[in-house]
Amino acid sequence: MLHPVPGSTGAAPPLLSLEDFTVAFAQGAGRTRVVHGIDLTLQRGEALGIVGESGCGKSVTWLAALRLLGKRAVTTGRVLLNGRDLSGFSERELADVRGGRIGLIFQDPTSCLNPILRIGTQIGEALRLHRGLTGKAAEREALRLLDRVGIADAPRRLRQHAHELSGGMNQRVMIAIALAGEPDVLVADEPTTALDATIQAQILDLIRDIRRDTGMGLVLISHDLGVIADLCDRVAVMYAGRVVETAATQDLLGSPRHPYTRGLLAALPSLEGPRVRLTPVGGTVPSPDAMPPGCAFAPRCAYAEAHCGNGIPVLQPAGTGHLSACRRLDALMGEWQRQAAREAGRHDPVVQDLDWPNRDRQRELSA
Amino acid sequence: MTPLLNVRDLACRYRVTGKRGETHWLHAVDGVNFTLDAGRTLGVVGESGCGKSTTAKLVLGLQPASRGRITFAGEPVSATRDSHWRAMRRRMQMVHQDPLAALDRRLTVGEQVIEPLIIHGLKGGPQTPRERALALFDAVGLRAAMFERYPHELSGGQRQRVVLARALVLDPELVVCDEPISALDVSVAAQVINLLQDLQGRFGMAYLFISHDLKVVRQIADEVAVMYLGRIVEQGAPDDLFHTPAHPYTEALVSAIPTVGQRDRKRIVLAGDPPNPVDRPAGCAFHPRCPRATAICRSEVPPLRPVAEGRLAACHLVPAVSARSAAA
């Protein structure tokens, strides 16, 4: 189940890779599998986006990979950090990895921070654990970190508690704590979803700046393709616990090669171009205990044919560094390319070869 | 023609207690004016805490205003909760973000769609209440088989459809939607946006559509109002307003939206958080974050005035046009 991944030819192992990784949750007597064999690679310094609707397994994949889900989550496959399998790590070594080599931030910063400890204590704890800093040295570094994440008046903030700070400020504090261990990669799960638009823009810029300064890698989990497009070099689209498409960001957005990705893009309202009726993907993500046979997207797919229900489609080449898991890939690529040629110039250049079978039903809403 | 909804100088303040027990006034809404015609959609955008939801509650008379006047179909709206208010409330409905919170988990969703007909003692015309509710199930795209289900047995998108069916069962003229799709996934959100548009085409109600999502508002609104700290700072047709914003706050808000289209677009990043409405900055409330602020901005409040055809803005730097040239 290994596939060629762009940039993986060099001698040094990738920073982080998942190989045929699965996650199941104990449920009653049995188990429900929610992640079904994922292969993903993150090169040193790379920014990888993970996109998909809720319940597709985006968060569970990374939480389970870092063994943050406890005993109820059972995993198989391998998680390699610099070529070393995390399954061989002791709890102690793992604790060093989390917050050390790998920084983590989540959607709701205020509930991730300890409500009764001062901000300074929490940053100090991370500095002690991962850098061995204490006393004056730790305090100096904490001040530098708060300054780095753009928090003014740092000495006063260190003495405050999470509830005294805004959501945007708390997310900056979470980033400061993540940076305390000087991580090689930041795993950010919906880091701006709970924030207002202008604050989201601040946080996205901050993450971009830090990456420019430190070369830190990024795994950005988001339901928002706009946010992913903003920060990521490469994108993996997840559906029902599998990666269904992966490509460089521009390629994925410019010429999506999986019906689900095309569906997500066609469903997005836009600020630019003419107002056209949206083309939703019908239905919803299947629940893990009621997975359709064969291609899990088939019940919602406008291109599905009878044979889509026979066996699970595997990722196959769909362009340079571009993989798509669709049984009808060859036929559809031809169809999409012909449509793109026909429609060239008629649509927003970014989605110009994006076409959905019932596009002609779209009507101009602006009149 | 009198507008369906006419809001004049609306204000609402809350008394809040400070750390040392002292009293402050929080001006959630502070002098808002707008009109909404029958069958049209006014979108209201702005960041959390700017007064969008308070405006919604005031319009529905769910909460008393501290100043100003609201008229609905020519009659004053007051938060008196008497028979007059109830009769009026029948014609104005509300849909909000969390459909699960809006529904009663102990009743089937079918019963909950019938319920308003019974509360208001309506027969629903020639149909029985059940027939009427089933007709609305069909209109919002729910199968009749769903009628006997309980809220937790439905998906988020289906629940929001139930909430819509219940809002529409009384045939309202106005539906106030407060972040109705914010909790939904991309594809389901698109289904609900299309549904809202189809239902408006079919039943002709007006929407007051509140959202923090500019793209969604652009998709659905005929007119957009941008709020900042309790006031409207810019208003106009969606495409004009989002493509050529006049107010520096609208400009920053638009440029903050990450899009799949323009990757290397220059972004205006505003410093700091929106200020607390308890200590609203003097002059233009946006001045501490405004990249263009000048001396006058710190002392004088810019009025909301016509700046182009069909466009209002409240900024000292945007020249006003006279009413006549605005209409030309």
Ligand SMILES: Nc1ncnc2c1ncn2[C@@H]1O[C@H](COP(=O)(O)OP(=O)(O)O)[C@@H](O)[C@H]1O
């Ligand atoms: N603790 C848990 N126990 C059982 N199932 C879970 C648990 N956490 C998540 N799941 C299920 O795993 C699937 C993937 O969830 P998640 O990774 O949160 O998706 P995403 O991040 O893409 O929204 C979902 O079906 C979810 O209901």
Ligand code: SF4
């Ligand atoms: S395999 Fe079939 S059902 Fe699945 S995405 Fe491709 S065309 Fe659609």
Ligand code: SF4
């Ligand atoms: S009035 Fe001044 S501070 Fe306010 S938006 Fe205009 S330029 Fe900025």
Ligand SMILES: [Mg+2]
């Ligand atoms: Mg998630």
